[in-house]
Amino acid sequence: MVLPHSLPLVPLPSSAIAGEGRMPVSEATRVSGDARLTTHLIEAVAQRSGIRLSASPDQPSPDRSSEIALRLDPSVGGPESYALTIDETVDIAGADEAGLFYGVQTLLQLLREDDDGWGLLRAEISDSPRFGRRGVMLDVTRHFFDVDEVKKFIDSTSALKFNHLHLHLSDDQGWRIQIDSWPKLTELASSTASLGDRGGFYTKDDYREIVAYAAERHMVVIPEIDLPGHTHAIGVAYPELVEEPVMNDGLLSESARLGQPLPVAGEPYLGWGVGHSSVRIHEERTYEFVRDVVRELAEMTPGPYIHIGGDESLGTPQDDFDLFVERATAIVVEEGKIPLAWHEVGAAKDIAEGTIGQYWGKTTPEGTHAAEAAHFVERGGALIMSAADVAYLDMKYDADFPLGLTWAGVIDVRTAYEWEPTSILDVPESAILGIEAPLWSETTRTFGEVEQLVFPRAAAQAEIGWSPREGAGREWVSFRERLGSLAPLWKAGRVDFHPAAEIPWS
Numbered sequence: 001m002v003l004p005h006s007l008p009l010v011p012l013p014s015s016a017i018a019g020e021g022r023m024p025v026s027e028a029t030r031v032s033g034d035a036r037l038t039t040h041l042i043e044a045v046a047q048r049s050g051i052r053l054s055a056s057p058d059q060p061s062p063d064r065s066s067e068i069a070l071r072l073d074p075s076v077g078g079p080e081s082y083a084l085t086i087d088e089t090v091d092i093a094g095a096d097e098a099g100l101f102y103g104v105q106t107l108l109q110l111l112r113e114d115d116d117g118w119g120l121l122r123a124e125i126s127d128s129p130r131f132g133r134r135g136v137m138l139d140v141t142r143h144f145f146d147v148d149e150v151k152k153f154i155d156s157t158s159a160l161k162f163n164h165l166h167l168h169l170s171d172d173q174g175w176r177i178q179i180d181s182w183p184k185l186t187e188l189a190s191s192t193a194s195l196g197d198r199g200g201f202y203t204k205d206d207y208r209e210i211v212a213y214a215a216e217r218h219m220v221v222i223p224e225i226d227l228p229g230h231t232h233a234i235g236v237a238y239p240e241l242v243e244e245p246v247m248n249d250g251l252l253s254e255s256a257r258l259g260q261p262l263p264v265a266g267e268p269y270l271g272w273g274v275g276h277s278s279v280r281i282h283e284e285r286t287y288e289f290v291r292d293v294v295r296e297l298a299e300m301t302p303g304p305y306i307h308i309g310g311d312e313s314l315g316t317p318q319d320d321f322d323l324f325v326e327r328a329t330a331i332v333v334e335e336g337k338i339p340l341a342w343h344e345v346g347a348a349k350d351i352a353e354g355t356i357g358q359y360w361g362k363t364t365p366e367g368t369h370a371a372e373a374a375h376f377v378e379r380g381g382a383l384i385m386s387a388a389d390v391a392y393l394d395m396k397y398d399a400d401f402p403l404g405l406t407w408a409g410v411i412d413v414r415t416a417y418e419w420e421p422t423s424i425l426d427v428p429e430s431a432i433l434g435i436e437a438p439l440w441s442e443t444t445r446t447f448g449e450v451e452q453l454v455f456p457r458a459a460a461q462a463e464i465g466w467s468p469r470e471g472a473g474r475e476w477v478s479f480r481e482r483l484g485s486l487a488p489l490w491k492a493g494r495v496d497f498h499p500a501a502e503i504p505w506s
């Protein structure tokens with residue numbers, strides 16, 4: 001038997017046996033099954049190989065040679081699981097539509113070209129995810145990325161079986177989503193970005209287009225409005241909602257250390273210092289604002305979550321912070337959604353029950369981070385792990401890498417791969433919903449630069465989120481080989497990945 005990790009697959013499937021040789025594919029190869037997924041497969045194969053498979057709208061024909069059958073079969077396993085057989089024909093059975101989609105993504109990784117042309121590596125795979133939550137985050141605030149760029153991000157991350165897309169939609173540098181009841185947010189506070197670059201925003205139609213595109217690829221979009229700090233842009237539109245920029249010694253020295261300009265009240269902020277802004281905690285108008293924004297976001301968000309931020313609110317006194325996040329999480333619940341928040345929000349005793357925390361501390365927690373994270377679990381919530389020293393996609397690969405930051409460390413591909421989300425905090429394993437890998441965009445001025453930071457490290461996070469912890473092949477020596485084999489797929493998809501020297505790219 002050939003070892004499972006000899007198959008060029010990322011993330012590693014829960015069970016895989018490589019067969020002998022390849023099943024040739026040609027324009028005569030017929031695909032049957034759900035029309036949309038069939039089209040998706042045909043387009044992806046065409047983009048990769050130039051071969052346009054034929055769609056066979058009917059049931060699988062009696063002559064089953066050269067056939068790829070996509071079908072649903074709930075007996076295959078739990079949510080998102082699938083079984084894939086490639087022999088003389090291909091059979092993909094998804095436990096549900098997401099599972100079928102993931103079976104197709106695996107099939108696409110097994111499509112390879114050699115001297116005899118294009119073929120599918122023979123294999124017998126049955127696969128299901130370790131965690132139900134496998135997320136990526138895109139910061140569209142420090143730099144703005146348009147609808148087509150977000151769609152490309154969805155394409156390349158859903159191919160790695162990520163199933164949540166968190167969009168960081170507001171920050172000091174800009175407000176990026178149309179809100180009808182507070183129109184000046186986009187009129188006055190969206191046109192600029194970090195480094196003085198051009199901003200932008202999504203209309204409600206744009207946003208719905210992103211949500212629908214993501215849903216077709218089985219990704220849930222999570223909108224984040226960052227409160228009560230990271231709110232300088234709100235003050236550019238509505239000065240009455242925010243405090244004067246905080247200018248304490250800590251902030252002044254931090255901005256100097258980062259080489260970042262200081263904010264000026266009412267003017268767009270073009271740097272990326274943090275911790276200087278806060279909404280007014282003791283004004284009822286602030287909560288009218290929060291409720292309107294949450295309600296309008298909820299209306300265009302079919303997914304269950306609204307993220308209210310809560311990180312680095314260094315300009316908000318602790319008691320005020322607690323009061324604010326208790327009210328803000330309650331508002332999200334009242335508007336029918338589950339609140340999500342960065343782990344600092346767990347400092348507040350009475351956050352809404354069931355609020356989900358996002359841990360962004362390090363793999364060895366510092367200060368109050370672990371206790372804050374644990375409080376979400378005490379309140380009946382759960383946690384998503386985004387440990388900054390391993391899962392942050394905006395850290396540099398090495399000290400000389402031109403893009404990215406270093407505050408959490410430099411993260412080479414191996415470091416991004418070798419961590420365990422359930423071993424960081426002292427909470428029950430069942431409280432860990434999964435992982436999310438964030439891309440903060442202070443230094444990425446183009447979408448190509450985003451991709452250089454995200455790929456290949458997102459593939460490491462994909463495997464941590466999907467693959468069994470103890471699976472054969474779930475280790476660096478195997479991963480780096482399998483990762484290297486993704487290069488032709490990324491090249492065909494024009495993904496501007498960083499060809500890290502650690503990886504044997506094919």
Ligand code: TNX
Pocket residue numbers: 274311312342360392394405440441442
């Ligand atoms: C910290 S981690 C932030 C962001 C920055 C990021 C840069 C977290 C929740 N907040 O505001 O963009 O560092 O790495």
